[in-house]
Amino acid sequence: MEDRKFKNQLTVRPETKEEYAAIRQLIQEAFDPMPFSAGKEWQLVEAIRTSDGYIPGLALVAELDGKIIGHIMVSEVAIDGKNSMIPALILSPVSVLPQFQRKGIGQVLCRKAVEEASKTDYPVMIVIGDPNYYSRFGFQPAVPQGVYLPFGFEEEYLQLIPLRDGVLEKVSGAIQFPPWFFDARGELL
Ligand SMILES: CC(C)(COP(=O)(O)OP(=O)(O)OC[C@H]1O[C@@H](n2cnc3c(N)ncnc32)[C@H](O)[C@@H]1OP(=O)(O)O)[C@@H](O)C(=O)NCCC(=O)NCCS
Structure with missing residues (x-):
């Protein structure tokens, strides 16, 4: 009950420039305990x-009583299709301040990101993460589907969500990270 009130x-x-410093701190605090x-x-x-x-419209913050407590970034990557590069979206990263975790904030951010992504022309959005978490938003x-990473990875962690009906048959290939x-050492951030 309290959680429901809280979410209201x-x-x-969307994030604003004035919030960049607070968002950096929030992301650091969220990921710091993660092994x-x-x-x-x-x-x-x-x-x-x-x-x-x-x-810009796909980098979102969650604000509670004037404080930024969550952040999600959706940006563009490409899928190397047989005949052409297919622009696609990737959801990464999503962060909630530790003291506000497990209260539904991450889910609100992810659902809003999916909703906003569905208004774009991109066919799919990709995420690399725990399927137990992301499947609830429609990631599969x-x-x-024939979409993979160009390097070794745990297969079940790579998921995508179709943003329109009928797009999956047109999207396959290796994800190309820009x-x-x-x-600087060539490692994925
Ligand atoms: C992952 C994260 C964004 C989730 O946000 P949140 O507000 O804590 O999560 P919610 O309250 O919306 O959802 C809670 C559910 O997520 C699950 N969950 C939380 N963190 C999880 C994680 N790292 N992996 C898998 N599941 C997770 C909980 O078990 C819970 O599941 P349940 O509803 O089945 O019990 C947040 O915990 C966080 O910032 N973690 C540190 C950064 C991180 O790992 N980001 C994700 C990788 S990009």
């Missing part, structure tokens, strides 16, 4: 912002 006061809207994290997610967000792949395994997804 939550605003999800899989190299602490570079904020760098990815900032690299995307200055790139051609940045889509990507590899059976240069801003890599650090």
